[in-house]
Amino acid sequence: MFSIAGMAPALRAAGLIGTWGTNVAAGRSVLDEGAAALLAGNAALAGQPLPLEAALARTHPDDRDWVFERIRRVRQTGGPFSAEFRILTDMNEVRWVLNRGALTPDETGAMQGRGAYIDTTDAHRDAFISAASLSQDPVNTLDVAADHCIAAHTALERGGHFDLHRISEMLLFGIGQALARRG
Template sequence: MPSIATIDPALKAAGIVGTWNTNVPAALSVLDEGAARLLAGNVDLAGRPIPLDIALGRTHPDDRDWVFDRIRRVRRTGGSTSTEFRIVTETGEVRWILNRGYLAADANGVMRGRGAYIDTTDTHRGPFLVVGAEQPDKPDPLIEAVDRCIDAHKAVSRVGDRGL
């Protein structure tokens, strides 16, 4: 499974380093070559179903708990996910990665997800630092508010009253 970033130079220029797809009930993800190389640290894992702790094996130790908590939450609820976190490369370099994707039930009711990893390290090196990036373990209030709005929308939708 080749990396999408190596196939399309425009995607590479945009910072996309790889893609993922997840079978939530099986708790397994499949990474393309770029994601397997950068996030798992082993390109030979590309195209093979692997558990989260292997797929994101290079997650920075200070980010690991909150990143995995956020992933577990979206695996329960479905919907959009957007998480920016740090990884540590094989040379010890710290890089920032934005994980964007969407999880939903397929035609058989099985929760599945697809997404991409984007290297955002360059946005953390200049004068425009993302708010809260200096404290990645501190929850972002905007993300928490969005999560609660999504939960409220789902609850109201289950009622079936379009007027709500």
């Protein structure tokens, strides 16, 4: 039989870092111990209302602007939230984090958020190969490329990008020749 306490090892094995809660009107987030340690850089900040800059202090400098902008936007609109970004640990190690949650009005109409951080670093260590690409017949790759190129060719023509349209014609011609050789 499953229990909440028994789920902790499974959640850690799945990469759960920790959880967050946000009071949008106050502009503050509360992190649990795991999230505070890794994302804010200090486990002692767990349970304390933190501004966004403190709660996500370890966000990688190259990701900081877009991550903070997306969070600010969902704080205005509400709804589901999902963003995968990098952080820098205290040892200057890059880790990948998936932030998933939702912001919804509470019973008084005030916007509140809840979510979790998941470590996805393992998925970024090697080149990603999708299940779809593994199941594709290698002979089909030219057909797929032709379909994509036709779509790009059409979009470029509609957009009035005639120089790029001409280049896409050459690519289509080359793909057509390869398809003809394939038989």
